[in-house]
Amino acid sequence: MPEDGSPGEDGYRDRAVDALRAFAILGVVLGHWLVTALVLDTPGDRLHVTSPLKTMPDLAPLSWVLQTLAVFFLVGGYSAARSLRPGEHWSHRLRRRLARFARPLPALAIIWIPVAATLSWAGLPGSSVRTLIQLVLSPLWFLCVYAVLTAFTPLIAAAWNRFGLAGAALLVAGTAGIDVGRFALGTPGWTGWAAVLTAWLLPFYLGIGWSGGALRSRRAGLALLGGGAAATALLVPLAGYPASMVGVPGAAVSNLSPPTLAAVAFGLAQTGLATLLHGPLTRWTRHARARSAIAAANRSAMRIYLWHQTAMIFVTLGALLAFGSLNGLHTVPDRPEWIAERLAWLVAFGGALAAGGALAAAFPRPRRHARDTPPPGTNAVPGPYFSRGVS
Numbered sequence: 001m002p003e004d005g006s007p008g009e010d011g012y013r014d015r016a017v018d019a020l021r022a023f024a025i026l027g028v029v030l031g032h033w034l035v036t037a038l039v040l041d042t043p044g045d046r047l048h049v050t051s052p053l054k055t056m057p058d059l060a061p062l063s064w065v066l067q068t069l070a071v072f073f074l075v076g077g078y079s080a081a082r083s084l085r086p087g088e089h090w091s092h093r094l095r096r097r098l099a100r101f102a103r104p105l106p107a108l109a110i111i112w113i114p115v116a117a118t119l120s121w122a123g124l125p126g127s128s129v130r131t132l133i134q135l136v137l138s139p140l141w142f143l144c145v146y147a148v149l150t151a152f153t154p155l156i157a158a159a160w161n162r163f164g165l166a167g168a169a170l171l172v173a174g175t176a177g178i179d180v181g182r183f184a185l186g187t188p189g190w191t192g193w194a195a196v197l198t199a200w201l202l203p204f205y206l207g208i209g210w211s212g213g214a215l216r217s218r219r220a221g222l223a224l225l226g227g228g229a230a231a232t233a234l235l236v237p238l239a240g241y242p243a244s245m246v247g248v249p250g251a252a253v254s255n256l257s258p259p260t261l262a263a264v265a266f267g268l269a270q271t272g273l274a275t276l277l278h279g280p281l282t283r284w285t286r287h288a289r290a291r292s293a294i295a296a297a298n299r300s301a302m303r304i305y306l307w308h309q310t311a312m313i314f315v316t317l318g319a320l321l322a323f324g325s326l327n328g329l330h331t332v333p334d335r336p337e338w339i340a341e342r343l344a345w346l347v348a349f350g351g352a353l354a355a356g357g358a359l360a361a362a363f364p365r366p367r368r369h370a371r372d373t374p375p376p377g378t379n380a381v382p383g384p385y386f387s388r389g390v391s
Contacts, residue, residue: 015285031066052333070267077207199259224272231265
């Protein structure tokens with residue numbers, strides 16, 4: 001999960017985990033910018049969302065690289081577990097953990113309420129305005145799920161302490177059961193949304209165990225990577241799950257909305273890869289330049305996550321008003337050349353995001369209240385929560 005890059009409560013930050021978080025942020029941003037296209041319909045001058053994955057399904061492997069949600073939840077569980085303080089009240093811990101995520105949200109509303117009103121007043125169809133708002137709000141589901149998992153971190157840590165990897169197997173089985181109900185037994189479609197809990201609790205749960213010493217061995221990492229990759233490779237052709245690990249507009253089934261067993265298997269492979277990369281990333285982040293870049297990325301992670309869709313939208317609308325329809329920005333992504341054209345626009349998206357980040361940084365940060373200061377003698381070193389280690 002995005003963090004603010006401040007030192008850990010025990011004065012120590014695991015820079016390799018920070019690097020994993022930064023790479024996960026990069027994957028989400030590039031993924032949205034590359035596979036989300038706002039296309040202008042004429043007649044009607046309506047904007048609708050489409051994807052090159054819809055018109056060019058052979059690009060599905062792109063989603064395997066850029067869909068990094070399991071890594072987010074893995075490092076989120078790791079960080080949440082390290083922040084546990086014996087004796088700290090539940091409400092105090094939750095406020096301390098979630099305050100940094102809530103601070104940027106009012107600015108999003110302050111910007112988008114007048115922008116949406118102005119676009120409607122200027123004559124943009126209501127359906128187009130709703131499309132833009134949905135793009136802006138779509139990343140917020142992650143924060144809702146993360147807030148719930150953060151609230152229950154002590155209970156999840158206790159569950160790891162009692163069940164270890166058997167608890168992870170139960171979560172996989174739970175997601176499998178939900179999918180069997182949806183796709184084989186004809187249960188109502190809304191029941192699939194229960195997988196939002198089981199699917200994303202799994203990497204969070206493993207992250208908690210990882211912070212306490214589990215999954216540290218190369219054998220554990222290889223087992224997760226190999227087993228998750230093999231299961232994904234079998235589920236797609238044999239069980240009919242989509243090859244794309246992100247949603248495709250118009251598709252009957254998405255691996256993310258709600259998450260499927262294929263997404264869970266893919267997340268296990270990502271978890272294994274992340275644990276295997278921990279050692280090399282630790283060595284890499286010892287270099288001053290790498291450490292500085294990772295720290296900067298983590299300080300800005302929340303702003304990047306919340307504002308990257310806005311940056312893309314502002315560039316898309318600004319270019320449309322100034323120059324009309326442009327290749328790679330407003331055109332249907334139905335040819336290979338579109339990818340090359342889109343890559344050129346990533347520079348403009350990045351510039352808009354950087355400018356927005358600089359503007360947001362100009363606002364003063366709220367002062368830290370005394371009630372949010374850790375009690376004397378407490379720290380984030382995992383204590384009695386982690387008596388069970390699985391390597």
